[in-house]
Amino acid sequence: MKISVMIATFNRCLELQRTLTKLLELDPPPDEILLCADGCTDRTVETVRREFSTCVLLENVHKRGSIFSRNRLLRAAIGEIVASFDDDSYPLDRDFCARLKDLFGEYPEAAVISFPEIRDGEVFAHPTKLPSSPAYLISAYANCAAAMRRDVYLRSDGFPEFFHHMYEEPDYTLQCYALGYVARFEPSLAVRHHVTTNQRDLISRHHQNARNELWSVLIRCPFPQLIPVALFRIWRQFRYACSEGIAWAIREPRWWLAALRGIPNCFRSRHAIPWRIYYAWMKLARSAPAAAVLSIPRAQS
Numbered sequence: 001m002k003i004s005v006m007i008a009t010f011n012r013c014l015e016l017q018r019t020l021t022k023l024l025e026l027d028p029p030p031d032e033i034l035l036c037a038d039g040c041t042d043r044t045v046e047t048v049r050r051e052f053s054t055c056v057l058l059e060n061v062h063k064r065g066s067i068f069s070r071n072r073l074l075r076a077a078i079g080e081i082v083a084s085f086d087d088d089s090y091p092l093d094r095d096f097c098a099r100l101k102d103l104f105g106e107y108p109e110a111a112v113i114s115f116p117e118i119r120d121g122e123v124f125a126h127p128t129k130l131p132s133s134p135a136y137l138i139s140a141y142a143n144c145a146a147a148m149r150r151d152v153y154l155r156s157d158g159f160p161e162f163f164h165h166m167y168e169e170p171d172y173t174l175q176c177y178a179l180g181y182v183a184r185f186e187p188s189l190a191v192r193h194h195v196t197t198n199q200r201d202l203i204s205r206h207h208q209n210a211r212n213e214l215w216s217v218l219i220r221c222p223f224p225q226l227i228p229v230a231l232f233r234i235w236r237q238f239r240y241a242c243s244e245g246i247a248w249a250i251r252e253p254r255w256w257l258a259a260l261r262g263i264p265n266c267f268r269s270r271h272a273i274p275w276r277i278y279y280a281w282m283k284l285a286r287s288a289p290a291a292a293v294l295s296i297p298r299a300q301s
Helices: 013-024 044-051 068-077 095-107 150-154 168-178 201-221 227-242 252-261 263-268 275-285
Strands: 003-009 032-038 056-060 083-084 089-091 112-114 117-119 146-148 182-185 192-194
Touching: 003 013, 003 068, 003 095, 013 032, 013 044, 013 089, 032 044, 032 068, 044 056, 044 150, 044 263, 068 083, 068 150, 083 089, 083 095, 083 150, 095 112, 095 146, 112 168, 150 263, 168 182, 168 201, 168 275, 201 227, 201 252, 201 263, 252 263
Parallel strands: 003 032, 003 083, 032 056, 112 182, 117 192
Antiparallel strands: 083 146, 089 192, 112 146
16 A cells, blocks of 8 residues: 655745655655645745655646646556645654554545644644544545545545635535445544744634635535525634624625535536435534444445
């Protein structure tokens, strides 16, 4: 079983240097490290070629977004397992690759395995995803701290490239369940994420996430349930914006208009998932970890 590592990056040369240095210290190392420089205009490409020549470097001449970039990387990888990190995240365990092989060998039904994400100041990204938490089934994961079976990805619709950035992980997790696989949180391996503030406009990220969440409903949810589910998603995102203050709330129509413009893409990409699977996936997002502790069916052959 080969392990590939993939990273999409845009103009974060210093952060990428630190991450690649950490990855090259892994023992055993990954079988390959793939990078996609997404329209970088800083020193990223030159630095990788000069200092990290063993890495496989793909380039987008113009910025295409993290989703397009990760799709390229997954299709180019040689590993059966592809570990996914951001340019500012990396595993903390030197034997990460060996233990990752063991995990995927032990859980053949897992299409995705997600890891605890430790941020600066020893703060965890999510209170239920700690090294002390149980392993449990998840409805979403983060590409900064996860690993995937490449063959399952190639059997799926993949990440919707017109999403550009954000929400590809929940959408893909839903696809995995529809294919008979699962996504699993695994507490035994941890990832350090420095969460670089560069390029992280919170309102813009909210708009992208909300828009893409609605688009995912239009692509995956069956009729007639699509209508109430879509309305619920819009209301939930508006309620969240209101909780952040009037400056957020009055900007909500921006993503509504963006979502409307993308509806033709959604229906061209539409691949509805049976309601029993879709509903179970929605319930999983609201389940306490104790209720989602692993009771995993065997994967389809």
